[in-house]
Amino acid sequence: xxxxxxxxxxxxxxxxxxxxxxxxxxxxxxxxxxxxxxxxxxxxxxxxxxxxxxxxxxxxxxxxxxxxxxxxxxxxxxxxxxxxxxxxxxxxxxxxxxxxxxxxxxxxxxxxxxxxxxxxxxxxxxxxxxxxxxxxxxxxxxxxxxxxxxxxxxxxxxxxxxxxxxxxxxxxxxxxxxxxxxxxxxxxxxxxxxxxxxxxxxxxxxxxxxxxxxxxxxxxxxxxxxxxxxxxxxxxxxxxxxxxxxxxxxxxxxxxxxxxxxxxxxxxxxxxxxxxxxxxxxxxxxxxxxxxxxxxxxxxxxxxxxxxxxxxxxxxxxxxxxxxxxxxxxxxxxxxxxxxxxxxxxxxxxxxxxxxxxxxxxxxxxxxxxxxxxxxxxxxxxxxxxxxxxxxxxxx
Amino acid sequence: xxxxxxxxxxxxxxxxxxxxxxxxxxxxxxxxxxxxxxxxxxxxxxxxxxxxxxxxxxxxxxxxxxxxxxxxxxxxxxxxxxxxxxxxxxxxxxxxxxxxxxxxxxxxxxxxxxxxxxxxxxxxxxxxxxxxxxxxxxxxxxxxxxxxxxxxxxxxxxxxxxxxxxxxxxxxxxxxxxxxxxxxxxxxxxxxxxxxxxxxxxxxxxxxxxxxxxxxxxxxxxxxxxxxxxxxxxxxxxxxxxxxxxxxxxxxxxxxxxxxxxxxxxxxxxxxxxxxxxxxxxxxxxxxxxxxxxxxxxxxxxxxxxxxxxxxxxxxxxxxxxxxxxxxxxxxxxxxxxxxxxxxxxxxxxxxxxxxxxxxxxxxxxxxxxxxxxxxxxxxxxxxxxxxxxxxxxxxxxxxxxxxxxxxxxxxxxxxxxxxxxxxxxxxxxxxxxxxxxxxxxxxxxxxxxxxxxxxxxxxxxxxxxxxxxx
Numbered sequence: 031x032x033x034x035x036x037x038x039x040x041x042x043x044x045x046x047x048x049x050x051x052x053x054x055x056x057x058x059x060x061x062x063x064x065x066x067x068x069x070x071x072x073x074x075x076x077x078x079x080x081x082x083x084x085x086x087x088x089x090x091x092x093x094x095x096x097x098x099x100x101x102x103x104x105x106x107x108x109x110x111x112x113x114x115x116x117x118x119x120x121x122x123x124x125x126x127x128x129x130x131x132x133x134x135x136x137x138x139x140x141x142x143x144x145x146x147x148x149x150x151x152x153x154x155x156x157x158x159x160x161x162x163x164x165x166x167x168x169x170x171x172x173x174x175x176x177x178x179x180x181x182x183x184x185x186x187x188x189x190x191x192x193x194x195x196x197x198x199x200x201x202x203x204x205x206x207x208x209x210x211x212x213x214x215x216x217x218x219x220x221x222x223x224x225x226x227x228x229x230x231x232x233x234x235x236x237x238x239x240x241x242x243x244x245x246x247x248x249x250x251x252x253x254x255x256x257x258x259x260x261x262x263x264x265x266x267x268x269x270x271x272x273x274x275x276x277x278x279x280x281x282x283x284x285x286x287x288x289x290x291x292x293x294x295x296x297x298x299x300x301x302x303x304x305x306x307x308x309x310x311x312x313x314x315x316x317x318x319x320x321x322x323x324x325x326x327x328x329x330x331x332x333x334x335x336x337x338x339x340x341x342x343x344x345x346x347x348x349x350x351x352x353x354x355x356x357x358x359x360x361x362x363x364x365x366x367x368x369x370x371x372x373x374x375x376x377x378x379x380x381x382x383x384x385x386x387x388x389x390x391x392x393x394x395x396x397x398x399x400x401x402x403x404x405x406x407x408x409x410x411x412x413x414x415x416x417x418x419x420x421x422x423x424x425x426x
Numbered sequence: 427x428x429x430x431x432x433x434x435x436x437x438x439x440x441x442x443x444x445x446x447x448x449x450x451x452x453x454x455x456x457x458x459x460x461x462x463x464x465x466x467x468x469x470x471x472x473x474x475x476x477x478x479x480x481x482x483x484x485x486x487x488x489x490x491x492x493x494x495x496x497x498x499x500x501x502x503x504x505x506x507x508x509x510x511x512x513x514x515x516x517x518x519x520x521x522x523x524x525x526x527x528x529x530x531x532x533x534x535x536x537x538x539x540x541x542x543x544x545x546x547x548x549x550x551x552x553x554x555x556x557x558x559x560x561x562x563x564x565x566x567x568x569x570x571x572x573x574x575x576x577x578x579x580x581x582x583x584x585x586x587x588x589x590x591x592x593x594x595x596x597x598x599x600x601x602x603x604x605x606x607x608x609x610x611x612x613x614x615x616x617x618x619x620x621x622x623x624x625x626x627x628x629x630x631x632x633x634x635x636x637x638x639x640x641x642x643x644x645x646x647x648x649x650x651x652x653x654x655x656x657x658x659x660x661x662x663x664x665x666x667x668x669x670x671x672x673x674x675x676x677x678x679x680x681x682x683x684x685x686x687x688x689x690x691x692x693x694x695x696x697x698x699x700x701x702x703x704x705x706x707x708x709x710x711x712x713x714x715x716x717x718x719x720x721x722x723x724x725x726x727x728x729x730x731x732x733x734x735x736x737x738x739x740x741x742x743x744x745x746x747x748x749x750x751x752x753x754x755x756x757x758x759x760x761x762x763x764x765x766x767x768x769x770x771x772x773x774x775x776x777x778x779x780x781x782x783x784x785x786x787x788x789x790x791x792x793x794x795x796x797x798x799x800x801x802x803x804x805x806x807x808x809x810x811x812x813x814x815x816x817x818x819x820x821x822x823x824x825x826x827x828x829x830x831x832x833x834x835x836x837x838x839x840x841x842x843x844x845x846x847x848x849x850x851x852x853x854x855x856x857x858x859x860x861x862x863x864x865x866x867x868x869x870x871x872x873x874x875x876x877x878x879x880x881x882x883x884x885x886x887x888x889x890x891x892x893x894x895x896x897x
Binding site for chain 1: 764765766767769770771772775776779782783798799800802806807827828829830831832833834835836837841842844846848852853854855856858869880881883888889890
């Protein structure tokens with residue numbers, strides 16, 4: 031098997047303001063993100079030779095991208111892997127560029143969630159196995175709450191103590207988001223606020239859950255050997271791992287609901303490609319899929335950043351805080367930056383890209399010496415995930 | 427020998443005290459409490475529950491016919507008994523029928539079943555009777571009505587009770603009714619309907635039967651007499667000459683309420699629970715005429731004790747907190763729709779997945795023995811393709827592996843408790859929990875499966891199984 035390492039560069043990126051964008055349509059969001067990326071890369075829309083677009087709740091064709099941008103009859107592929115859809119666009123574009131078929135491709139993720147008027151995601155049911163009668167009234171927080179309950183039980187953590195561990199993750203991500211000008215929520219919260227918030231799906235409360243958000247993000251993927259024509263501080267793709275689970279967690283008594291198998295598998299693939307032996311030592315920062323705080327807690331373990339059952343000690347130690355050993359979700363994460371499903375994967379890479387370039391907008395959130403970052407998305411739910419991990423790094 | 431070969435019953439977990447109805451409306455209240463079907467229960471689900479109780483330890487494949495007696499079928503067109511048969515996992519080559527619209531339809535089913543077996547066209551006939559009637563808010567009926575179900579098996583051998591004689595008559599009479607669009611039971615002026623309806627018809631049936639059999643009230647161990655309420659029951663017992671203290675089956679008004687078409691059979695089940703070999707029982711049912719039967723209990727009665735029956739279900743109960751909860755549970759209030767995606771249903775999927783949905787069938791891998799639900803083509807454990815045997819999980823016990831309390835999911839009884847349940851026989855299901863105290867659900871809690879109405883998407887009553895703490 032080959033590897034994607036150093037074959038593709040990201041030469042431009044764009045990201046809309048995330049939030050309740052009542053006055054913008056999906057087309058507006060796409061134009062906003064794409065043109066920021068074009069400008070950042072110093073290219074014209076007509077330089078793009080192929081497009082990938084990821085979203086889960088709009089029309090289902092590549093026209094979603096070509097119509098607002100008036101692309102010139104170029105190939106556009108719609109990809110969908112639930113919350114992994116955005117990062118799938120980067121993967122698709124990168125593989126095509128690495129194959130030598132295209133020199134420059136556009137990868138764009140977008141989601142317009144706030145038109146639905148619904149609480150939570152507008153898609154009925156869950157993902158993977160889903161039956162309209164046998165699996166009725168499914169909500170994402172409930173599916174993750176099942177894991178939180180079991181995690182607390184397995185490691186002998188009193189639920190109230192467990193909620194406090196999770197609350198610290200929410201506090202961290204809200205603090206980070208308070209300095210992100212494009213984040214949905216830009217407000218720090220206290221541990222007390224998080225602990226006392228209304229329950230959404232016990233044990234998860236309001237601040238344990240990411241919001242539903244409108245937004246889009248885009249990346250211009252270019253052949254690595256051509257990248258320096260566009261800019262000197264391009265960012266290289268070092269590795270991509272994608273693991274689609276068989277979705278058997280809710281039918282297989284072997285599944286423990288306390289680990290993310292798909293994350294572990296995707297990490298193994300991506301680390302192998304990137305040549306990472308010890309991610310905690312080698313990786314500068316990570317953007318991970320904190321759709322719910324319990325998700326982020328278990329991701330620490332799944333990405334091999336600490337041993338199983340010990341993530342809570344890292345939370346207490348502040349290992350993943352903005353000023354910690356390895357900042358995680360330095361832009362606020364899904365929790366605070368918001369979660370327009372299809373856009374989030376590209377947004378996560380956007381944060382790594384900006385941090386590595388030293389262009390993190392505000393000096394107080396600019397990380398020192400950010401060389402290697404990883405972006406993690408997982409769609410689905412505990413027992414049935416689709417996980418994608420992308421490692422990007424500064425040019426040598 | 428022909429007769430009753432098994433019995434079972436079902437009473438919903440929740441009870442509303444009549445004092446609470448008095449509080450809600452002001453004024454007096456009858457004594458006791460009434461059983462209230464949960465928001466996800468209806469005639470079909472209660473009939474299934476009673477049927478399961480009656481079929482305990484019996485071979486479901488031996489049932490040749492199924493009757494469902496009710497005045498509250500969830501469907502105006504479409505057989506409810508077919509749903510019950512599917513959920514009970516009965517054979518395909520049975521005849522099933524709804525016996526509807528008459529409060530007397532429970533005893534009508536009993537007589538039809540006896541005739542079927544006597545005629546040799548069936549060996550075992552399962553009767554289920556369930557009702558879920560609503561009285562107008564603030565009405566006496568609202569106080570009086572309760573929800574419940576009973577089930578009786580009629581068979582051709584080893585009966586626990588035989589039928590010695592019976593009398594039936596049909597009487598066109600307007601006392602209680604609902605026309606097509608009615609939700610609540612209507613009635614004519616009570617002095618008229620009880621004197622010329624209930625009283626005269628029950629007396630006519632009992633008098634005729636006793637005269638024909640040359641028996642007197644003293645010849646009976648117990649009198650099981652349907653009545654619309656406690657007062658009429660006491661009056662009837664006196665009028666017929668039975669001793670209220672020693673000879674009369676409690677009509678369940680204080681503990682359950684008048685369960686309509688199910689009440690007569692529920693009282694009969696309660697009588698059988700405490701009866702001894704040799705007991706002679708008079709069973710009288712009323713509605714559009716009357717049925718009276720004389721039953722004799724046999725030595726076999728001792729073999730039919732392993733049932734929850736009336737006694738077991740009466741002991742397992744939870745108070746309903748208030749009248750508002752009752753109104754919501756029985757869908758008597760228009761509630762704002764949840765801001766969530768609409769429920770979906772498909773008649774095609776209901777048909778294609780019927781074995782999974784109604785019988786709660788999973789599969790067991792013949793190569794590695796792993797039980798899995800829903801049924802798979804490729805084994806979750808050893809990946810062997812298409813080597814499975816079916817395994818029914820609806821009657822298997824399990825325990826909670828993990829759970830949560832979901833306030834976002836729409837339900838009439840929030841929070842929706844969602845659970846991962848591991849079965850004792852292997853296999854796991856992701857399902858909802860019902861009849862639970864949300865705060866009392868724990869990892870490791872023992873649970874059993876119960877057939878419930880999930881939603882009415884596409885205008886179809888959609889049913890599936892949920893887990894509940896073992897009753």
